[in-house]
Amino acid sequence: xxxxxxxxxxxxxxxxLRLSCAASGFTFSNYYMSWLRQAPGKGLEWVSDIxxxxxxxxxxxxxxxRFTISRDNAKNTVHLQMNSLMPEDKAIYYCARGNPPxxxxxxxxxxxxxxxxxxxxxxxxxxx
Numbered sequence: 001x002x003x004x005x006x007x008x009x010x011x012x013x014x015x016x017l018r019l020s021c022a023a024s025g026f027t028f029s030n031y032y033m034s035w036l037r038q039a040p041g042k043g044l045e046w047v048s049d050i051x052x053x054x055x056x057x058x059x060x061x062x063x064x065x066r067f068t069i070s071r072d073n074a075k076n077t078v079h080l081q082m083n084s085l086m087p088e089d090k091a092i093y094y095c096a097r098g099n100p101p102x103x104x105x106x107x108x109x110x111x112x113x114x115x116x117x118x119x120x121x122x123x124x125x126x127x128x
Contacts, residue, residue, distance in 0.1 A: 001023075001024075001025040001026050001097065001116070001117040002023070002024045002025050003021050003022070003023050003095050003096070003097065003117060003118060003119035004021065004022045004024075004119060005019060005020065005021045005022075005093070005094070005095045005119045005120065005121065005122045006019070006020050006021075006022075006122070007019040007020050007122065008093060008122030008123050008124045009123075009124070009125070010125045010126075010127065011085055011124070011125070011126055012126070012127070012128050013085060013086055013087060013126055013127075013128055014084060014085065015085050015126070016081070016082060016083045016084075016085065017082045017085065017124060018079060018080070018081050018082070019035070019079065019080040019082070019093055019095070019122065019124075020077055020078070020079050021033070021035075021077065021078045021079075021095030021119060022075075022076060022077050023076045023077070023078070023097070024076060026097070028071075028073055028076040029052050029053060029073040030052055031052055031097050031098065031116075032049050032050065032051055032052060032097075032098055032099040033049065033050055033069075033071060033078040033095065033096070033097060033098075034046060034047075034048065034049040034050075034095075034096045034097075034098060034099050034100065034115065035047040035048045035049070035067075035069060035078075035080045035093060035094070035095060035096075036093070036094040036095075036096055036110070036112070036115075036118075037089075037091035037092065037093045037094065037124075038091055038092050038094070038121075039088070039090060039091040040090070040091075042091075043109055043110065044094075044109075044110040044111060044112065045060065045091075045110065046060060046100045046104060046110060047059070047060050047063055047067065047080070047093070048060065048063065048067060048069040048080065049069065049099045049100070050069045050070070050071055050078065052073075053073070054070065054071045054073065057069045057070075062088075063082075063089075066082065066083050066084045066085075067080060067081065067082050067083070068080070068081040068083075069081075078095060080093070082124070085124075085126045086126060087126050087127060088126075089124060089126050090124060090125050090126050090127070091123075091124060092121040092122065092123055092124075093121060093122055093123075093124050094112065094118050094119060094121045095118065095119045096112065096115035096116075096117065096118040096119070097115060097116045097117045097118070098114075098115040098116045098117075100114065101114045
């Protein structure tokens, strides 16, 4: 299993970035895919996930309406379109296979090892 992410960088507040994650080594359409992030000095946070055929997507409340997750199963790729970026969106963003465990949904901490696989992460910085 390999996940390779691209698209991070520096953007001004109010700007947009699109993250992409190319997957290989497994049947991509069989799996939920998630985007996670870790801001400086904070714990890992779930951002969004999408089901295998792309018909159901879910978002954390602080990105709802600004971020859009999508996937292209023909290209084994999942994307995160981030609009109206704010300084508090600054974080390392990770692409991961799977979706958050029930322990996180009920208030527990999140770890990369809660997911079946994950990528190396990419830095997103929002600053003027």
